[in-house]
Amino acid sequence: MNPVRNRILGCLYGQAIGDSMGMPSELWPRSRVQSHFEWISDFLAGPEENIAANEFERGQYTDDTSQCVALMDAIIECQGQVEPMVVAQHIMNWAQRINAFEKNILGPTSKNALLALQNGTPLEEIEANGVTNGSAMRVAPVGCLMPTQDQDKFIETVRNSCLPTHKSDIAIAGATAIAWAISRAIEGATWEQIKLEIIPLASDVQRRFESTFSPLIGKRILYALAIVYGQQDVHKGLADIYDNVGSGMDMIESIPAALALVELSSTEPTLCAKLAANLGGDTDTIGAMATAICGALHGQEAFDPKHISLINQANDIDFAPYAAALTDFRFS
Incomplete structure (x- = not known):
């Protein structure tokens, strides 16, 4: 397999595996994760006691990866471009399809922005200045799509992917850090190199779009x-x-935590997903972001084929066509 396509595929499966392994413990404090599970070392169904996860089956991913897929569908529709209104429409279509507005699925900033869009508010009039992580949780495809040679173009493309739900400086900066780490990994950079780059980049982007x-x-x-x-x-x-x-x-919190997990796991993807699942807090989102980076660093073969098969079956998905399309767009 083309090495770039292999790393992109590793990134997408890393996103889904980190998300689905972190799903059962989502939004529980660390003490409750420990008392209920002891240690999560495999994929589990959402426990009945967890109102954020109890509708999910073993291996299913959450809104993090569902919005990632919606973003990829929008990119494909626009032939490799990131058009905010098209992204917004694909996210809206997903939300309506699963009745996300009636369930405990959407984060607060995303929910408010999407409800405004649903009520006919033009995208440019929606404030969406929230500081939550909805833009970064889905941004992996932009890292797969965009090379890093033109930094300004890279940042603007990330920003376009954020705009449907998150317009704040820190939302754009955090998404840029995750996307940059993924893109540099796809380009063959080491984790040691990537760490040195994302620290000043994230702060520079935050200053550029200062709003909070x-x-x-x-x-x-x-x-x-x-x-x-x-x-x-x-x-x-x-x-x-x-x-x-x-x-x-x-x-x-979530962006630094995700990057710390990449470091703590020594970039080993499956270990990273397990660590995220046992962290407590926003385990699925942090796991999705962290394991996407690890997957981009090591490629698809770093994952157990049984895990990939479970993701495909549980979610009725195959990331191979998405990886092929993103690879083609990256070089077009």
């Missing part, structure tokens, strides 16, 4: 990576991330 009073996300990424640097005990590393960095839905 959030701390600089690049500084928080640096702090999170330092927390786990050289840590051999993954259980202690998870506790340090949870206690010191945070694992909530806000960008200022």
Whole structure:
């Protein structure tokens, strides 16, 4: 297989595997994850007690990857371009198809923005200045699509993918950090190189689109990576991330936490997904972002074929055609 296509496929399956493995513990505190599961080491159905996950079966992914797929469908419709209104329409179609507005599925910023669109508010009039992670959770396809040689074009494409639901400075900056890490991994950069690049990039993007009073996300990424640097005990590393960095839905916690998990797992994709599932907090989203990066670094073969088969069957999906299309667009 073409090495670029292989890394893109690894990224997409990493997204889905991290999401679905983190789904059962989604939005539970770490203590409850430990008391209920002890340690999540495989795919599980959402427990009845978890109102955020109890409708999901084993291997199913959540809104993170569903919106990622909607973004890819929009990219394909637009022949490799990211058009905000087309992205918005595909996300809206998905939300309506699964009755997302009546279920506990959408994050607060996404829900408000999509409801405004549904009620006829023009996209440019929707404030959507929230600081939650809905833009970054779905951004992996932009990292697959866009090379990094033209940084301004890269940032603008990421921004276009964010606009349907998230317009804030930190939402764009966090999504840029995840997409950049994925794209650089696809280009063959090492994790050591990528870490050095995303810290100043994230802060620069946040300053460029300043709209909130959030701390600089690049500084928080640096702090999170330092927390786990050289840590051999993954259980202690998870506790340090949870206690010191945070694992909530806000960008200022979830992006640094995801990147810290890439570091703590030494970029091993399946371990990364397991660590995210046991972290507590926004486990599915953090797992999706972190494992997408690991998958881009190592390619599809880093995953157990049984896991890939489970994802395909449980979600009625095949990421191979998406990977082929994104590869073609990347080089067009």
